[in-house]
Amino acid sequence: MSKKKREDSFISDRSLQLEENRQKRKKLDKVVLEFANDFVNSISKSKAFHNKSHKKTKQDNLFEIEEKTLKLNEILDIIQQRVVNTGLNPASGGHLGYIPGGGLYSSSLGDYLAAVTNRYAGVFYASPGAVRMEDALINWCGKLIGYDDGFGGNITSGGSIANLIALSTAKKHHDINSKNISKSVIYCSQQAHHSIYKAINTVGLEECVIRQIPLDEEFRISTSNFKDQVEKDAKEGLNPFLLIGNAGSTDVGAIDPLKDLSTICKRHSIWFHVDAAYGGFFTLTEYGKDKLRDLKSADSVILDPHKGLFMPYGSGMVLIKDIHHLLKANNYSANYMQDAVKESHYSPADLSPELSKHFRGLRMWLPLKLYGPEVFSNYLEEKLKLTSYLHKKLLELGFTIVCEPALTIIAFRYNFNCLNNDLLNTALLNYILDDGRIFISSTVLNDKFTLRAAILSFRTHKREIDILIELLKFKLEDLTV
Ligand SMILES: Cc1ncc(COP(=O)(O)O)c(C=O)c1O
Structure with missing residues (x-):
């Protein structure tokens, strides 16, 4: 470095390598794209599961971060050997376990662009385009499940966080607090996903009375059991306030009797939340449209685009029938946000616990725009x-x-x-x-x-x-x- 240059800079040439030049980027792109394409081209011959691959090997020590650096080829070799070739391969069509994810290639391109452009998608003032794009996706999903105008939502990292947002909204709406919590009752299916119990815990509802309602022979909530239990609880002075049902349970894909359950909920002013993480996107099919026609009766619904829309992991969605409830549970302000508050458009940050967030919409929007619903x-x-x-x-x-x-x-x-x-x-x-x-x-x-x-x-x-x-x-x- 020349003396003049050294005086103009507070960083050494070697450190400046974080801003790769055009040539360097071209080289990196080529190697990474080749790796990605080899992965996709060989997917039909790859294993869906590498049994007994969980034992630590010497190569796993290379995950540790140290000053010694590696070449990109060496890095990709670690990814191939110790990430791609171990455990489950959710990108494989042979994955029929749990609830399979997807991994659309076009979606990964959306993610790539989201990361490179690094839009500040949590705040409308900072990125009106990103927020409008995510709003359009939420709008499309809300309409898909039959909601009328006035709903709101948020694109989350997955179903667990979507459940968490829905439950915190229900809690706020019913004003569950230290004075009434021990008399407040949550009802759920015996087949509720365990993320529901985590959410109950995280939003501070674990001191509620929690009742698992018995199921019928098709693993659906028994409406008569639910009705009897609510009436009994109300008579005994308890505060029934939340029911969590399934539209596609994890074990068997059961769809609870949504219409009947919602009627009982309305009668007793109970918030009806439906976990449609797995089942929700079947509303895109004729069969599903009919089976899931009563999803619209729920106060809140969650969907997982990384299940039914074949996205890579990291895409969930919460929908709340009345956006004001979502706003009430999440809207806070701070002095340093005063410039952003001037805008008259809700931001994802007003409707979820996140502020800075991954621009998740692009990975979902790009494939939908390329191929159509x-x-x-x-x-x-x-x-x-x-x-x-x-x-x-x-x-x-x-x-x-x-x-x-x-x-x-x-x-x-x-x-x-x-x-x-x-x-x-x-x-x-x-x-x-x-x-x-x-x-x-x-x-x-x-x-x-x-x-x-x-x-x-x-x-x-x-x-x-x-x-x-x-x-x-x-x-x-x-x-x-
Ligand atoms: C019905 C149901 N709800 C919620 C979840 C949690 O979703 P996620 O894994 O996206 O956090 C799952 C996960 O499989 C699920 O099957």
Whole structure:
């Protein structure tokens, strides 16, 4: 560095490398894009699950941050060996466990642009374009579930945080405080996702009376049980204020009787929250539109675009029927925000606990703009058809279907007619996990070990279902001789 230059700068040339020049960026882009494209090009041959890959290796020490730097190729090799080739591969069409995510390539490009342009998406004053884009997405989703004008929402990092925002809104609306909390009652399905209990805890509702309502034979909240319990509680001087239902439970995809539940809630001024993280986007299909027509009766609903819209992880959404409730729960101001407050447009920061936030809208908006909602609808229709196909094949193999699928989750087990039934079904699962081409998960239903397949990835087609059927058939023959 020349003496003159040194005097003009407070940073060394070496440190200035954080601002890569055009040539350097071109080089980096090429290597990273090649890596990403190799990943996508080989996805149909890649494993859905790397069983027994969780043991720490020497290479894992390279995750540690130190002054010694690595070349980009070396860095990508660590990512390939110790991230991509270990554990679950949610980008695979063979992922039929839990609730599959997606990983649309076009969505990752949206994320890339969001990161490079680094818009301040939490505040309208700072980024009117980003906020308008996210508003358009929230508007589209609200209309999809049948809400009339006047609703509000927020794009969150996932369903857990969306549930949390909905519950904090219900708490604020009903003014649950230290004086009334121990008499206030929350009702939920025995099949409520565990993020609901976390949210109850985080928003400070754990001292409420929490009642899990018994289910009917299809794992839906029993309306009569709920009604009787609310009436009993009200008579005893308690304060019933919140019901949490499911539109697509995690275990079996059950859809609670939304209309009847909402009628009871209205009668008793109970906030009705519906967790539609998994099921919500089936409203894009003809079948789902009908099945989920009463979602609009809920005071709040959550959806997970990283489930039903095939986004990469990090996309959830909360919708609140009356935006003022959401505003009341989240709107704060500060002196240093006075310039932003002048704008007459709500900001995501007014409607959620976040201030600075990832510009999540772009990863969702870009694929929707590129391909249009109908394409997403067609993919979801395919998942419904694949579920019917798998259902039929499982019955042919002699499996018991624990609950008729309302959407695209099938819970099933084989009755080996012996005391080791759970162990033998576990052996079926382990065989599939060891093979690795398909990933399914298990749960416990009616006190019995149960296998489950959830069909939601945009990359899951008939080929993957046929592999699952082959694997089950082969191991079943082995276990039943
Ligand atoms: C029904 C349901 N609700 C909420 C969640 C939590 O969502 P997330 O994992 O996006 O936080 C899940 C996750 O699978 C779910 O299935």
